Amino acid sequence: MIESVDRLLELALAHGAKAAEVYAEQSVTRRVKVFRGAVEELTSARRKGAGLRVFQDGSVGYAYASDLSDESLGEVVEMALANARVADHDPDSVLPAPRDKPAAVDVYDAGLEQASDGQRIELALAVEAAALAADPRVKSVDEAVYADGDAQVFIANSGGVRGSFREGHCYAYAYVLGEQDGQIETGLSFTVGRKPADLDPQRCGIEAATRAVELLGATKTQTTKTTVVLDPFVAASFFGVLSSALTAEAVQKGRSLFAGRLGEQVAGSGVTLTDDGIHPDGLASAPFDGEGVPCRRTPLIAEGVLQGFLYNVRSGHRDGRESTGNGARGSYQTMPGVGPTNLVLSGPQVPLDKLIGAIEHGVLVTNAIGIHSGANPVSGEFSVGISGLLIEGGRVGQPVHEVTMAGDIVSMLRSIVALGDDARWVPSGSILTPSVAIEGVSIGGA
């Protein structure tokens, strides 16, 4: 692979690229899905490809291919140069300067490649079995999945950056259907790690089952303003949406609700939010980002005060700053954008039972749907569908569903009054967050 990377870079420079960068990846992924004690789907795959970015006097062109033959690489060079000719001049599109060494973070565990298909199937079966055994009201486990990925990433540019690393991860999840009196509710849980031995299929299956059956008997609730407690799953999806407004690109382009608010109190004083690209337990950690810039830790919100934004090379150049190592890359098919690595929400935490015990009326939100369509990171408005458990007199009780929760993100952040002591990693984005209590949120129902 590294030969193809060097070859593509040489070809680009030989054909007139003034500066160029090659990003390539090669991976093996596996996925096992089981249903009622048997394998439903077993997938195994090899994937490779390379993308070329050329810089022609401030205009950038990009092209990629999965075929790394000389003929195909020749087409990639031609297409990237042609694309640079139609792109408008952009003084901020530059290569990163070669700098310090990649971050010293280990994102691969040899235990991953030692796993057999048999072990992978056992893990998925164990998740399903644990969920089915957890409660008689579990109707079925709609999805019980184990998956892993073992990838090598390469980067080289004409400014002298050249590096590679190997990354491995695995996860399992269960999506459980609970049923009672004809009513069906769903529950999701997952377990993640660097190797199969890191996973806890028992806990995953039981938790998914619990999350489904605790909602059985759910009713609608009255329209009101109340205190809500977002559990870590739900809190993570909110902070995930928020993170796109914390990129410098969104600020520079006038589509961030945080623009012009540096140094202001944007969240409750107990809220600290950090982008941590080198967290030892974070699955989004890496030695360097999609532009070869070392990953690092970047404070975003400290004790409620907005501290900074996420930068890639281009948005950094525009503000006269360095990249924060947030040059995000979806795959070799996309140019680097700006995005978070691991987001870590921290601050003073109180035991979850005390946090809930102090709430007279409220809702413990365990499921939110429509966050991607219902939360607008530009305007800051959000309105989503939720289900969860009512809190009355400091105790969790009656389940509710078909409830809406709406507000604006900044008001919500400012109204965060407490964090629980139950912080955990939530994938789909890689976010470490506890439960979050927020006052004065509008909920709608019957």
Added chain:
Amino acid sequence: MQLDDLTTDLLDATIRRALRHGGDFAEVFVEDRRSLGLSLEDRRVERAAGGREAGFGVRLTSGERTYYSYSDDISEADLGSAADTVSAALRDGAGAARVVNLGALHAPPATAAIAVAPASVATDVKAALLRSADEAARSAGDAVSQVMAGYLEARQRVLIANSLGELVRDDRTRLRFTVSVVARRDGVIQTGYESLGKSLGFEILDEAVVQSMARGAAAKAVTMLDARPAPTGPMPVVMGNGFGGTLFHEACGHGLEADGIAKGSSIYQDKMGDVVASDIVNAYDDGTIAGEWGSAAVDDEGAPTHNTVVIEGGRLRGFLYDGLRAREKGVAQTGNGRRQSFRFVPIPRMTTTCIAPGTASADEIIAATERGFYAKTLAGGQVEPASGNFVFGVAEGYLIEHGRITSPLRGATLVGNGIDVLRSIDMIGDDFEVKSGICGKDGQSVPVGTGQATLRIAAMTVGGTG
């Protein structure tokens, strides 16, 4: 090796090799996709990126089990090793090799002819359209603070061979143009969006088309600056045409996909023939509509696309099948076996899902509503097929008072349950329109369309902040 270099003998041999330890069905899916995307923001064409992705997947099914292996290297060696990988899963089984002979190649024409192949048009002509959209959007006034415009073309060629002896080729061209506008005034920020997507060529785009989209998106963003917070609680809801079809897509369509039915995770599983909607509702999924974004001659298993009636006079009449679930059930495939790319197994998916139009005009429906919420444009949504609970965001909403559209409303979501909402549809208009979108399921995104006229739901929960 390229897609065109694959011989019938090699495909045949691969299928036999996949089946050599047994199995009910084997398939080779080969794909070659070229695409070009251009995007504009900050008045500049910033991203111009294109590429080619080619690869194949070998699928083997045995009973309800599916084994799949894919690679992005189309070569005899990789085809062989993928076939070995899937057949190894049945190593200990009692299966026996089967003889397969592929029939003649079937290469049906696209649902509509491509007049101007996008790849034949110079890239700077495409870039010029983005700049033209930017200017048109900014002419809507000083409140417009940012314009994002995107152009995407893709040509996807697929070759599908399976152990039923079917050998099918399809050549799909898709084109999409989007405009997103941010408006800002006195600290309030709002967005407006327009998109056009078709399985057609460059003939659908010109300056007038993109400028009209840009002005539309800008007008939405600027109008919404004056919006009041939406009310909260149950009320009559009038859904706009076109994008309003997301209602049916989320509230019902996903629950009709045969994988959920087979696993018992859809509320519609035991309801065939039952009343699931008000008697004025007729609905269908149609992958054959000429040139639509969600259309194709065949699905991603090579089965011809189809117009499938799912609800007739309010009664449930049909489900949406891929090959695996159709064979399990012993029913005909409906051409709904779709996949994002060769990296995924096909699963039952919607194409263009429509509620048939009625006879009332949109104005009559509004006039007949004393007080309610007019959801003119939806922003997308999500459903839990098992419970039928769904939610969608409203991009452009208005208050209806005394039979007239009054103030714009912002920040609303609609929540409900599929069957409850379909039963509450009490008026359907005559202004049927199809809009394009992208639907995600099981980590796979596919192009889909929603077709609907303006319609009214007697009561539905609106979630706002007012």
